[in-house]
Amino acid sequence: MCLEFSKIQNSNLEFAYKNYSKLIPYIGKFIVGDKKPYEYLVKSIENFINQEELIELLKSNNFQNCSYRNLSGGIVAIHSGWKL
Helix, strand or coil: CEEEECCCCCHHHHHHHHHHHCCHHHHHHHHHCCCHHHHHHHHHHHHCCCHHHHHHHHHHCCCEEEEEEEEHHHCEEEEEEECC
16 A cells, blocks of 8 residues: 555645745745755655556556545545456
């Protein structure tokens, strides 16, 4: 099982989340004094593959019974697969 930030599949929620994501580095700077790790986090989420691409990656590496479940509208997803 794998819990990852993922691709939002609702355009309204995606718009709101993308605008919120722009604030994350500044919130990080305010709370911990450094925004660079949070800039990296936002960029890595944007560049990560989508749910279906991760399923295909699992299958191409001999995982079986692969599936995913979106949480919070796809902000995060739980992927699962069995390697027998």
